[in-house]
Amino acid sequence: MAASEERTLPSPSPYPIAPPALAIPKQAQTDATGTMHAGLDHFNTAPADDARAFLLDCCASERWARRLVEHRPYPDLDALLAAADEASYDLTPAELHEALAAEQDEYPAPGDTPQSALTALRAAHAAYEAKFGHAFLLSLDAFHDDEHLDQVLASLRTRLAHDPDEERTVAAEQLRRLARERITDALYVLTYA
Structure with a gap:
């Protein structure tokens, strides 16, 4: 060049x-x-x-x-x-x-993902945003592609139980990653x- x-x-x-x-x-x-x-x-x-x-x-x-x-x-x-x-x-x-306000919480799901799983994913994202006021973030770099959907759903379930201060700390770490x-x-x- x-x-x-x-x-x-x-x-x-x-x-x-x-x-x-x-x-x-x-x-x-x-x-x-x-x-x-x-x-x-x-x-x-x-x-x-x-x-x-x-x-x-x-x-x-x-x-x-x-x-x-x-x-x-x-x-x-x-x-x-x-x-x-x-x-x-x-x-x-x-x-x-x-920084969190600018993020999007869309995670691609494999094409063969059952509709019920996609519905559960959308509902969990909506519940997370309603509770914490920002998009759900999760670094998936350590997981294989076929594990992503399960990791997102499991993490959403766990983190929805957090109080706002606890989740702010977790979200900050995920944003850093x-x-x-x-x-x-x-x-x-x-x-x-």
Whole structure:
């Protein structure tokens, strides 16, 4: 690719919060193993407003995104993820509410999912949102695709029993995990696109 060509960072989530608008020159970095980190280099060298918009698609907290942008460049993905974790832990209740309010609680179900399971899933999501005032979040990265529906339903049942303060803590942890996954996925796409 010519140095003058530009690449756009993709949305890291199938449910984008804000459209990414990051167009920057492609430059490749490699680590000791020779792995390409073009995606991280794109993020590190992007205009601040574009990098902030990209991060808001991972977690819709303005202060979280601004903080990560201000601490660029990151030497590697681990450093960026550590900074994202630290910024997540520092969210105030209002900032957490801002980020949770932008989330969607749609989880894809396999095509052969019985209608009764889909009905139960929709009802549980509605009950969760009515009780807690925001979308249900669950990181499914540690589970196989065929386990997702069961994990979502089981977690919804368990978390509906939480009081609001307890659930705020759990939701904040799930948001932190999802932000890490979204950043990693988006940078991976950029690296190998």
